Amino acid sequence: MTDDDAVAETERLVLRRWRVADAAVQRTLWAERDPRTPAHRRLSSDGHPTLEELEDRIRHESPGATVALLAAVRRTDGAVVGYAGLIRNDHGEPDEPEIAYEFLRAEWGRGLATEACGAVVDWARRTRHRRLWATVREWNTASRRVLDKVGFAETTRVDRDAAHGDTLYYRLDL
Numbered sequence: 001m002t003d004d005d006a007v008a009e010t011e012r013l014v015l016r017r018w019r020v021a022d023a024a025v026q027r028t029l030w031a032e033r034d035p036r037t038p039a040h041r042r043l044s045s046d047g048h049p050t051l052e053e054l055e056d057r058i059r060h061e062s063p064g065a066t067v068a069l070l071a072a073v074r075r076t077d078g079a080v081v082g083y084a085g086l087i088r089n090d091h092g093e094p095d096e097p098e099i100a101y102e103f104l105r106a107e108w109g110r111g112l113a114t115e116a117c118g119a120v121v122d123w124a125r126r127t128r129h130r131r132l133w134a135t136v137r138e139w140n141t142a143s144r145r146v147l148d149k150v151g152f153a154e155t156t157r158v159d160r161d162a163a164h165g166d167t168l169y170y171r172l173d174l
C-alpha cells in the first residue's frame with residue numbers, strides 16, 4: 001500500500017480513508033450534482049453543507065469501519081478524483097450494505113468508477129459481507145452500466161418517484 005490509510009488499490013487508483021483536506025473535493029462533487037438529484041443531496045441555496053461542515057464530518061468518521069466511503073486518489077498525481085465505498089441501508093440485512101460512488105465530471109468516461117467499484121466489491125468480500133445492494137435512478141445510464149460491469153443484477157424492486165426519477169434496486173451476492 002502506498003498510504004497508511006489505504007484500503008484498496010487498482011491499476012490507476014488508491015482507495016483510502018478521507019482526510020480533512022479532501023473536504024474541498026467533496027464540496028465540488030456536491031456542487032456538480034445533477035439537477036434531478038433530490039434537494040437534500042445538493043448544495044442548499046445558502047451554501048450548506050459548507051466546507052467547514054464537510055471537514056467536521058470527515059473528522060467524525062470511524063477509522064476502521066468496513067462500511068465507509070473511500071477517497072479515490074489518482075496514482076499519477078495524488079489528486080482525489082472521486083469516491084467509492086459502502087453505506088448502510090434499510091433494505092437489506094444489517095451486513096448487506098449498499099455500494100456508492102461519484103467522480104468529478106472532468107474524470108467521467110475513463111473507466112475510473114468501474115475500476116474503483118471492482119475494488120470495493122473485493123474489499124466487501126475480504127471483510128466478509130455476504131451481499132451488496134445498489135440503488136440508482138432509472139435515468140442514470142452511466143451508473144447502471146457501472147453496476148452491470150462489476151457484476152450487479154437488477155432486481156424487480158422499484159420505488160416510483162415522478163419528481164426525481166424511479167429508483168431501481170440492484171443486488172450482488174458475494
Ligand SMILES: CC(C)(COP(=O)(O)OP(=O)(O)OC[C@H]1O[C@@H](n2cnc3c(N)ncnc32)[C@H](O)[C@@H]1OP(=O)(O)O)[C@@H](O)C(=O)NCCC(=O)NCCS
Nearest residue numbers: 101102103108109110111112113114135136141142143145
Ligand atoms: C456514474 C459515474 C460514477 C460513472 O463514472 P465513470 O468513471 O464515468 O464510469 P465508467 O467510465 O467506469 O463507466 C461508465 C459507463 O457508462 C457509459 N455511459 C456513460 N454515459 C452514458 C450515457 N449517457 N449513456 C449510455 N452509457 C453511458 C460509459 O460508456 C461506460 O460504459 P462502457 O465501459 O460500457 O463504455 C459518474 O457518471 C458520476 O459520478 N455520476 C454522478 C454520481 C452518480 O450518479 N453516482 C452513482 C449514483 S447511483
